[in-house]
Amino acid sequence: MTAIRTIEIFSAGCPACEETVQLVNRIACNSCEITVLDMRDTQVAARAKNLGIRSVPAVIIDGDLADCCVGRGPDEATLRAAGLGQPLS
Secondary structure (H helix, E strand, O other): OOEOEEEEEEEOOOHHHHHHHHHHHHHOOOOEEEEEEEOOOHHHHHHHHHHOOOOOOEEEEOOEEOHHHOOOOOOHHHHHHOOOOOOEO
16 A cells, blocks of 8 residues: 655645646655645634744645745755655655
């Protein structure tokens, strides 16, 4: 049985956020489970704050804020280095 890699995208629905959603969907593997969370929801915003998210879009991979999302926007190389697109053993 293949383990699932959990990917969460914190988004405000802006063009930059939509671009990130498309990027993540493009490079995700079959065992990636992707959820897009709307920062306009107060519960989502509160959770984002607890996770250390300071700007959107932001990507959480298996519970960890991707390095590319700390203080700046996501990029493909950093997301791949964090495990996006790679099945868990």
